[in-house]
Amino acid sequence: MPTGVALRDVREQLFGAAERVLLRDGPSALTSRAVTDEAGCAKGVLHRHFADFDAFLAEFVLDRVDRMDSEAAALREAAGTGTVAGNLAAALTALFESVAVAIVALVTFRDELRARLRETWPAGVPVLTEAVDMIASYLAAERDLGRIARDAPVDMLAPTLIGTAHLLFADRKGARPEPGAVDRMVDTIIGGVVREA
Missing domain, CATH: 1.10.10.60 (Homeodomain-like)
Structure with missing residues (x-):
């Protein structure tokens, strides 16, 4: 070098x-x-x-979380276009086919890394908490547009979508979820609140 x-x-x-x-x-x-x-x-x-390897890993994780900002912005901009379910399925698939699942495993795997992250990330697991915020923000935008019910529990739907999608993609070495699995999962979770024509 x-x-x-x-x-x-x-x-x-x-x-x-x-x-x-x-x-x-x-x-x-x-x-x-x-x-x-x-x-x-x-x-x-x-x-x-970097001070040590865990300091390096903490900065690596936070850098990858920061990169989610553009994905969140793109999803919010998609509000009012396409279908709510289609937008969510595409966003969840893109998120969990990225490094996100591996980062969750890394944070879970390393105690010292979790301790370092707690210094700047007080609650939750980085990536997953950002993903919940991303989905909640999108759902709120769709609610404001009337495409989902005004009383839709956005703060409950977002973590439910993220948690269920994470389970579908959690096996890093396994096959991708079968075609349509993400779509079916999204439809099941949000089906009762969608108000699209």
Whole structure:
């Protein structure tokens, strides 16, 4: 690794490597050596930019959570277009086919990482809590447009959708949910509140 490389470049290189290792080999394989080997740099590079490996992992998780902002904005902008169920099924599939499921497993797997995240993330599991907020915001927008019932319990529907979708996608090494499974799940959960023509 040449000296003088901007910190942001090093962070992105290491975060990208961590994501690849995590997706390919799971949380138990995510070590500082695996990350630096995957990134093609010396192990010392990681330790020059982060206090320790758990500090690196905490920043990696928060960086991936921050990337969800654009997904949340796109989903909110979809309010009033397509179908509520179709928009939700597409958003949930995109979310859980990403690194999200692997990050949840990583946070669950590492006690020290959870402790570090609690310093800046006081409640819930990063990714899942952001996902609940994303879905709740979308459902509230659809409620404001009259496409779901005015008394729809958005704050209950959002975590129900996220939790059930997570169960469908939780087996990282298994097959994707069968075609239509996400659509059926969404229809079952929101069917009673949808008011679309």
